[in-house]
Amino acid sequence: MTIDQTVQQNHLSVRSRIYRILSDTEGTFSKKELAEMCGISMPTLHQNLKELIDAGLISYTDEWQHTGGRRARGLDIVPDARFSVGIFFNKNTFRIVAADLRLREMAYDSMPFDFDSCLEGTAPKVSNLLEQFLVNTSLDSSRLLGVCVAVPGLISKDQTTIEFAPTLGIRDFPLSRLLGDIPYPVHIVNDATASGRAEHFMRKQNGNMAYLSLENGVGGAVVINDSPYDGDHSRSGEFGHICVEPGGLPCSCGKLGCLEPYCSPNRIKTSLGISIDDFFKNVEEHDPVSISLFFDMLRHLAIGINSIRMTLDCDVVLGGFLSEYLVPYLDILRNYVLAGNPFEENADFVQFSTLRKHITPLGAALYYIRRFVENV
Template identity: 50%
Template sequence: MTQRRRQTRNSIYHYLYETREFCSKQSLARDLRLSLPTVYQHLTELMEEGLVHYSGEQQSTGGRKAMGLEIVADARYAIGVSVTETRLRFVAADLRLGEMAYRKVHHPSVAEMENFGDFLTRELERFIDDNALDRDRLLGVGIALPAVIAPDESRRITLAPTLHLRDVELQRLMGTIPYPLYIENDATSGGYAEWFTHWQGRDIAYLLLETGVGGAILVNGGQYRGVNHRSGEFGHMCVEPGGLPCKCGKRGCLEAYCSPSRVSDDLGISLKEFFDGLERHVPEYETLWYDLLRHLAIGVNNIRMALDCDVVLGGFLTEFLPPYMPLLKEYVAAGNTFEPSADYLHLSNLRRHTVPLGVALHFIKEFLETI
């Protein structure tokens, strides 16, 4: 296939991928400035490959009705796996990042499991089998880790505080997965998924609130990584000198104050139980929660001061945040020297499973670029 022909094919597929409205052969030809025979030829090939299909007829006041076209979203899929200290989250995502299947698996502490990689491989195969996923359509498997990964070719985890790991070979966690494999930091994965689905054309700082607290900086659609691939480690900026101990070994980190594990560690209850208690105005819960919000506001304000861009909050804690966003924004605005409001602070549009979806997105984006 010539380069020009490949570019035409790519432009047709991307047009269909990006449109959410009715699209016909005629509108494709008009908007892409292509001849109808050229559009027809490429569509025929894409249909034969199972990548595009007819989606229905357009309403007509007379004459022959135009047939709609759309991509086949599940023609290919990728799997994303989020690894935390005591659980795995598997997501199978179609080409539009829609969830095809999900599973959560609990396990002992990663640091205490000698054969964690084998365990991960077995659970991955079980996830594929139990959900009848077609391996021939699988683009690859992305693994998201709450870890600083060495920027060189050593394939090592430099530090993973919530996993209690330091200077460990990645292979120890990966096992013998027999599919194309991609490994990335969890917050980087979540941030990119958020940007890809809702923020294209704008720069964002993404703050992930999960078992650990991390982040990512997305500029012009790419991640700013920093010299040591440690950019966006917002969880380990100090918000309270000499404050609560953090799993990284320091004191006063944002993660020590704003991680959801603070609820389970300090109170020994689940997030749902905690927020149910907040609604009943349990004094102990309210004290912890408002302290968490005030320190979160300090962290958000620091990010805004340093980067001067929109700040997006993601991770499973954000599922419970909507009722408290006005108060959080009030705290943030009170600490901002330059702005009277905190309209730059947003909740993630992808509240659930953002991290595994984001790491699966690596293979989807790769497919879209090479089709």
């Protein structure tokens, strides 16, 4: 059997491979190079390109490329041929984004959301907010791949239950009560996991990455060999509950000394009763009380980062609300990390996320985009 015959029998994967290359590279090569990259003949390539064009998923671009003396029209995916919706809510805010097939934001909205008050009737509320968003943005719902919802909690592997979401105050919460009224394919994901996957996708890096999200709930995500690593119980990347101070501050999980109570924005409010903006203004002005708390946060954050680095031996990327305030203090943080790490000569592996705006709902939207691209 020739390579081409094998490929013919596995038609979808060839289409998917062609589509993914076009998506990743934005069509910066000749058809001959594309055929070589896919390991297929030119007739097979042309057949697959025709199908993708007929389906409206790729098109010729206006740009002409020089390919060995000849000029050929470029090919690219049609990014808005489909779109995905990502939702992220916590106790008091509902955020929703529509993203095209390159995870570029098409529309975004956020609104107040009282999770407690609508606990019994959350499903119709979520569904109504979604429909309102689609109407307001005039997006064609026939192109909607699905809706993925990110929540600050642990999701059961069978997608039926939020097992534990301390910041929402729920445990063993049936997902049907949240998402049962949404008339599209629906999926749910942990918020920090979603953010980490979006960051990895946008970096277009090969390999491994640990994402540490510093929101009021501290969490993260692990990517190994470009694939999300969920763990046996979908609890990988729960970095917020690494113990950084045995017997220390109480955590939302019920234990003592976890990373979360040391490095979440809530700690500032709880300890000093001031806003995060005022806190960092005080730090800049060398207020001793704020400086003392800030260094304690960095010291414990460094312990957490080193635990992740020791375990996974990969870049540790910081994201989330608090991380944006830490950018001017990266060198100090890296020095704390180095002080507790016997193996490294520098701490360049501690980085900040590149995707700052709406990373969590975009990360949720990525779920259906990735599924589509892999099965196109």
